Amino acid sequence: MARVFENVLVFDGTGSSPFPGEVRIEGNRIAAVAKGSHKISQEGAEVIDGQGATLMPGLCEPHAHITYPDMLKLRELGDTPPEEHVFVTMHNARKMLDAGFTSLYSAASSKPRTEVVVRNEINAGRIPGPRFRAASPEIVSTGGLGDERQLHMYHQGIELIADGADEVRRTVRMCIREGVDQIKINISGDNFVRLGQDGACTYTEEEVKAAADEANERGVWLSCHSRADKSVRMALKFGFRVLYHCEHSTDATLDLIEAAKDRIFLAPAIGANYRLAHHAQEWGITHDVADRMGVFKTIEQTAQTYNKLRKRGVRVLPGGDYGFIWNPIGTNARDFEYFVNLFGYTPAETLSAATMLGGQIMGMPDLGLIKEGFLADLLLVDGDPTADIKILQDQDNLLMIMKDGAYYKAPRPRRKAGKGSARTREMADA
Ligand SMILES: [Zn+2]
Structure with missing residues (x-):
């Protein structure tokens, strides 16, 4: 099963600023990551329009x-x-x-x-x-x-x-x-x-x-x-x-x-x-x-x-x-706010610790980043958590939860975006 998330803000877990881009998943792994749009193949893939929501590692x-x-x-x-x-x-x-x-x-x-x-x-x-x-x-x-x-x-x-x-x-x-x-x-x-x-x-x-x-x-x-x-x-x-x-x-x-x-x-x-x-x-x-x-x-x-x-x-x-x-x-997820308020971390540093370092503490060198070859544990978040880290405290902001390439929570519409929703092209065509 291949999936492409397009029109998403990618927070890749390294701590760098999120960028507008797209990500292709094949099976349980991330197959491609690109900045911008229509740079990576959508062939044979379910295409999910993220409507500008943030895609980040679990x-x-x-x-x-x-x-x-x-x-x-x-x-x-x-x-x-x-x-x-x-x-x-x-x-x-x-x-x-x-x-x-x-x-x-x-x-x-x-x-x-x-x-x-x-x-x-x-x-x-x-x-x-x-x-x-x-x-x-x-x-x-x-x-x-x-x-x-x-x-x-x-x-x-x-x-x-x-x-x-x-x-x-x-x-x-x-x-x-x-x-x-x-x-x-x-x-x-x-x-x-x-x-x-x-x-x-x-x-x-x-x-x-x-x-x-x-x-x-x-x-x-x-x-x-x-x-x-x-x-x-x-x-x-x-x-x-x-x-x-x-x-x-x-x-x-x-x-x-x-x-x-x-x-x-x-x-x-x-x-x-x-x-x-x-x-x-x-x-x-x-x-x-x-x-x-x-x-x-x-x-x-x-x-x-x-x-x-x-x-x-x-x-x-x-x-x-x-x-x-x-x-x-x-x-x-409340702990992220305390890292920012008490320890002087930026939201991006905190989230990098919760994702990239998370893969490392689990002892899995291919977990915790949105990077080619990495395991597809991903969240689609309504908003940008590097701008407001508190949004991760509200589970309704988690529009999609993927573990090991499989949906635990299938993509759902953004709540505040108004126009359109996070939905698959197949769904739109149906
Ligand atoms: Zn304890």
Whole structure:
């Protein structure tokens, strides 16, 4: 099946300005890209008149938690039985695709096999969902981020608790046996669960090394929760590929991050904190409560750190930790606005991070750009998101969603253009 999108504004994902042009798709790949009109062959193709809408690569969420049921407390993850949890995850996969996210790199599953089975069903074409790299649960120490237990009562959240190098090693081996694509380990604590713990490590070097040795030996990727400066250094030392948060990094640590920039990815996951600080009053998180939780301080520190990282050319991706009631699954595009407003990115730089760097974090060198030979994961957007990045927050602005060359959402008319619509020539002729 060949398709040509004509009369579109092409945002190719590199970060350069969008240009009026046309794009030909053959099968699941981009066959040709041209500036202007009628430069590429329309032979044997369905022709879609984009009516000036923007054609861009599909979005990537680099810190996905699609096992999260838009919850108030982490404990709700443990309260959800495995059977129901598979459905929660399956529905969330579809919600992400509805929101234009054609790739998900997970930052932890709530149960060892939940994401693995959903990934397998998506890959087999039996349920809709984005391309999906499935993760282990968060591997944490006693008292670390995710340990929901009380001394008198057992609770389960998103964690697998492992203390000591041997237990960490065994837990990593088990997750790999069950089929995860990446291991997630919480090297530092977090104010969200225990105030003042975001600057402290909850694992020793010996434990982190044990996890890293096992994953590296088996070719499985490593991601970590690392707010504390020391945790970032450990992650760099032991070959972690994806580092989350990192806002306590000193300038000396930022030098180390910059030196490793060709092999690592960072994601601050600012949206969860931003929404908690400003949009969670309804759930009892008043300004005072948020302040006591240290949320405003975290946001300020994250803004400082990521303004520096942007200037150092480190691969930083927007998104992360959506799936709480104040930042539900599917609203992830809000993070783009925070990158612009808090970190000094331009909209085009932000969208390049969400698309081009998205392909890179997924480990797919032919994903994330509108370029000849690349995989056809594409969005047709009503308007120009490089002029107004907020338009991606409204799913009605997504006129078409394509994954792997197939329509998930077939082209529909532009809403405001007035004259004509995004429609196929066949449809017009019919
Ligand atoms: Zn997370």
